[in-house]
Amino acid sequence: MGSNAPGAVPRIAPWWGMALYLLAGAVWVAVGDGLLAHWVQDPHLLARWQTFKGWLYVAFTGVLAWWLLTRMRSAERARSALAQERVQIERHAPVGIARVEPAGMRFLSANERLCAWLELPPQAIVQRHFDELVAPDDRASAQRQLQQLLSGQAGHFQGERLCLRAGGGPPLPVLCTVSLVPAAQDEPAHLLCVLQDMGGINAARAALARSENILRLALDGSGSGMWDWDLAQRRITGSQGLLRLLRYRGAELPRGLNLLRRVHPEDRHRLHRAVQRAIAAGGSFDETARLQRFDGSYCWFQARGQCHRDAQGRPERFSGILADLTDLRTAEERQRLASTVLDNAVEGVVVADAHARILSINPVVTRVLGYTEEELLGRNPRVFQSGRHDKAFYETMWEAVRRTGHWQGEIWNRRKNGEIFPERMSLSAVRDAQGAVTHYVCMFSDISQEKAQHQRLEFLSHRDSLTGLPNRAWFVEQLGQALCQAQVHGEQMAVLLLNLDRFKDVNDSYGHAVGDEVLRHITAQVCMSLRPGDLVGRMAGDEIAVLARNLRHSDGAAAVAQYMIAAASKPWRTPDGIEVVAGVSVGISMFPEHARTAEQLLQGAHSAVYGAKARGRGAHCFFDESMIQAARERLEIEARLRSALAQGHLRLYYQPQVDIATGRIVGAEALLRWLDPEEGVISPARFISVAETSGVIGPLGRWVMQEACSQGQRWRAAGLPGIRLAVNVSPYQFQLTDVAACAAQALEDSGLPPHCLELELTESALAERPEAMRQVLQRLQALGVRIAVDDFGTGYSSLAHLKRFPIDALKIDQGFIRDIPSSADDMAISATIIAMGRSLGLTVLAEGVETPEQLAFLRARGCDSYQGYLCSRPVPAEQFGALLQAQA
Template identity: 45%
Template sequence: MPSVHHSSAPREASLPRIDERRLRSLFDAMPSGFALHEILLDGEGQPCDYRFIDVNPAFEAITGIARSRLVGRRVREVLPQLEPLWIERYGSVALTGDCQQFDDFSVDLDRHYRVTAYCPEIGLFAVIVDDITAIWRSEESLRQAAKVFELTRDGVAITDASARIVAVNHAFTEITGYSSEEAVGQNASILKSGHHDAVFYDTVWSELTSTGFWQGELCNRRKTGETYPQWLTITAVHDEYGQIERYIGVFTDISRLRNAEAHAEYIAYHDTLTQLPNRSLLNIRFEHALERAQRHHHKMALLIIDLDLFKNINDSLGHEFGDRLLVAVTERFKSRLRDEDTLVRVHGDEFAILMEEIEVATDAAVVARDLLQALEAPFRIGGSDEIYLSASAGISIAPDDGSDPALLLRNADTAVNLAKMQGRKTFCFYTEALTTHALERMRLESRLRRAMNLGHLLLHYQPLIEASSGAVIGAEALLRWCDPEQGMIAPIHFIPVAEDSGLIAPLGAWVLATACRQMRAWLDAGRALRTIAVNLSPRQFFLQDVPELLRQTLADSGLDARFLELEITEGILIERGERAVAILNRIRALGVRLSIDDFGTGYSSLSYLKRFTIDKLKIDRSFIRDVTTDSSDAEIAATIIAMAHSLSLSVVAEGVETAEQLAFLEEHGCDYYQGYFFSHPLAAEHFPESVENSCARRDPPRMDGTPWLTIRSAT
């Protein structure tokens, strides 16, 4: 071990006196950081620290510490971050005298350094620090490139200008089966599959030489001889003289993609459960069959077979059982059909059969009857009991009933519906008359949409008469459609269409908003009205958020909720149970009142009245009409009034048209009246302020049929 000088005080380094100023200039001009230290020893003569004797400007720049703050101070004191690794390495150099070189990274400065440490003479320690960040980053880039090349999942092959392979990556080996040793030195033609002719390869090389790039799909061969599709990109690499020196080929094995596409295409045209063609494939086969039929002047038949009450099986035995049953039905149908017939699962429990080249329509009837008979024998799925099925069939003939697959399918569906109406287990042919009604409904829906947009809808108001005072205390808003061509269209014709088409939601919202605004206007004008009643469709009740619609409508119109009354049917309460309870509770929380319209016509059980907070019952006009001539109707009406009063509910009689009816209702204590005896529904501007009873309680009915009550219209 070289001897060391133990000293506790700094001393000046012994520097040659020859041209010291020039030496100092060179020291300061060094691009590498340089620091000269004095070795400090502990009590046992071991190096324990190092004191700065001198540093050059480059060292100052690297450490960020000025020379004046370094010279004379210990390394541990000034650069504590060097602990412990650097100090350990310094100690090794100080003890052995061996020069050491190591690389380090400064997190704070994001720089890489190469450190050289040595002892220039006994007791002295020198450190040279070089910033190698640029070198390190360049090397790291090369390492990363090599790593990416090797680890990329795409196959990569690099060739020289003559297409001889000079390098391949691991993915190349996995995809082609050729190892690097087997591939390097070989021409890229070892991968050719023979699926492409010379013209194809001439095109590829022509594009490569002219543009330096080619991309496309081709078929290549693995080492095993198996061919596979790949997506290949070839890029030409030029030297400094512009000459091609390398080709880089990057390729992806797309065999899985092609298989997936083939599977997806199969799925797109087949039913996943039964493996039968689906409606999309039916359309394609229909087009081809129609061309052949037209060439040879043949007819075609499209049969729709719909299993009867299949939903009951799903509901009772589960969908999995239902699926297995559908597969069994499919097998029976297939066993009864010709190879040239196309059996299709349209959806759910509905099948279609496309029959080509039939001579007469009865040929299709024979097949339909045979398929229905195929279901007569019971099914046994697994260990289940015997399951009996039946079906209904509809038949449309091309070109007689149309030459469009969608039209024929629709016509056959129409015929199926007729078969079901006739008791099921049978088949029907399509006739044009079957669709007349459906087309009329479609046209009505279209006209209704236009009427809503053009403002052809309006409200009339049926006065509500209070029995105790004879005063007009409210109104029921009734929707009217004034068609420019057909005049007034009754709600009974267009409301069902609105419900089936979903138009009932915007239509109902418009009625509600219009009625609330009108009531607000009447109140602002000083009218002494208490109620505006609006009918709520059962479909609308569950098609939109009615409580939120009410809240927003009341806010927009400025109408207090206590003036609004919603009329709902018994069906809403009975059929929807707890859901209806939740919705009605939200409505009641707004302060809106509720009444049951057409009471007594829907359900015999009245227990639901205990579950719902109802304000009013409306006796259906069918009971009022014969209340004076039919004892049963009279008893029903009287019972409803008595029962309602026992439940603290008020009663409205609608459809009051004669003095005798009025007298009966008064006798039994009915609370409110509506009907032609008082007034027809009227436009808002003609709505009466009051009605005058001219001896209605004692005079006999007028012979001319005019009502006893005289309406005084608002001026």
């Protein structure tokens, strides 16, 4: 059986070689002699050919012998070299090699590496049994595998074993490979054992495991996850970090999962094209997109990877790392937002390092201080110091920063142009994890305008913006302080309230700008008239209060009042040279005679002003207790009147208006009565003036017009004769309400025909606002409402009014009728009014007719109608309805 070694020559057994040689010689002789005898007939020639054939055989066999000997020597040398090479390989191999006798399992040989491992000399290991070097725990399995090998059930076996050392050291872990080597020509059959030291392999494995663990920990620590996409099987696998990032609860990603389908629709097309480019070109892949996690939420990820190809260059795998960018993008967004807020903040922000060197500023600093960023970077903020604060101020500020980490307050700093300005500043220290200061952040805002506004507000809170005088609040405060001093020293004082006369006429005639100048002029005149120690203040639009101190008696207060009246009467000249005069009326309240508190003194002076105006312009009047009582009564009447209007305590009484020619009732004047539950009937003389001055006359007049129209319609609905209802309209109603609109609404709500309503107004109402009144009366005339002038002859009695305004009737005041026929003057005036009315086409009605003589006079002069006690007193609606029923 030949060796399998390379270059070996097949070896033939000796007896087979001899047999072949003899057979070849016999064939040569027999065949050669037969052929020569057949071809050559000549005996001599045949002998020569036979001789030649013999020498040829000798030569051939000699050459063959020489070739065989040469090949044998070459093969022997090759076997020797191969054996030496095997010995060298076994000696210097990095593994242990041994040959074991199969029968007795004793070592035949071992190389130096195995001897070194087993701590035995080469000659000693030959005496060892194979089982003696195997650890007891491994011997049973080793023997079982050897039996399988020797029985031919296996060609070789391999396994990890513990090899015992002769010196008693720790067992050596080896990877043992045993093969059966059949017998050869120069060696018997044996077992070839190759032992590889597993210590190095285990160390390498441990190092690899440590490396893999470090890589896994690095990936987990970085918050990243690794993905691998098998392009052939179209399967994606991922690390545990990837599963955590995707919030997947399973052990591994589901088969067939396509992560591209979980990309946000807005990013999917871009990311898909990037993946295709990376796979096609084989380049690196780095993209950012939103990916839907398995809990349904989207977050930002960064995917970085590479396409791997096989030996033929075809794409095989696509793998990489997935990193969660949600926190990073959130931080970037916060940083961008913080930067935007900082750049657009209304406050200046300066950031300095721990050594107070400026690191950055925002645009507000440049705008407020005038420095550029390059001028401030690296400099100390003390460049802003104004010099207004001493060293103690800054020491206190920095001590607060060191103690609490923060200081806030107002400070004066200097701009680049040298201007000093106030600012509200907040200084904070930024510390690291160890508590050491790393930065200082200063935020400030320019409050110079705020300071100026505060000063203006401070001035306005105590001063009048038009005149510069102390306002009411400050004057009252100063007056209170003066009263405290006066009580201590027994001082007598007076509060004088100056109310401008005809100030409304000045505003209406020249405008409010001129009115303001006149007020400033009078204020200046009054201030120049003050004595040392006196106080002055503006109370309201046209009221100035003066505190006159150190008076001996009330005559001194009167003298001061006269002096100020004279000063205020000096005219003010317009730029056009027109003189404007507006004097003052003065009310005086004495301390302690009239009042002892500031409010009471002002209240008394205010009440006294009305008394002064009642005496005529440019007068003064001392306070009297009756003034307060009258004012209190007016306030009480006003409150009770509002309540009576709300609770329905008001009633309308009706006084008949009788046609003189026929004696029939043609109309009625609606007169207001107040039926108080406690006091009874309250006369209109007590509450009408209060209603006019308090503003109650507006809603009160609307109610009277509504009630009168409704009652008139009720009478008409009851079949009573149609009459004309006269309703009085106060001049104040025209200022507070739209009288024409109120009349139209009352007529519409009640259904009363417009010609059945007559509105009575006084001549003074026509004179106050003639143009506005003409427009209102024209609107009433357009509605069909009649207009009558009440108490004609007691007011302006201007014939121009009768010409300009749409008047339908005149009412002669009862003051001209009361003394007829005893008074010739009253008779003349009444006759004149009747004649004038008839000539103008107006109807004339006389009020207050109480006697037949008065009626006879009016009938003789051609008066149209009358009303008065001669016919009937004012009666409630029920009684008036009975009068109409009786007349019908």
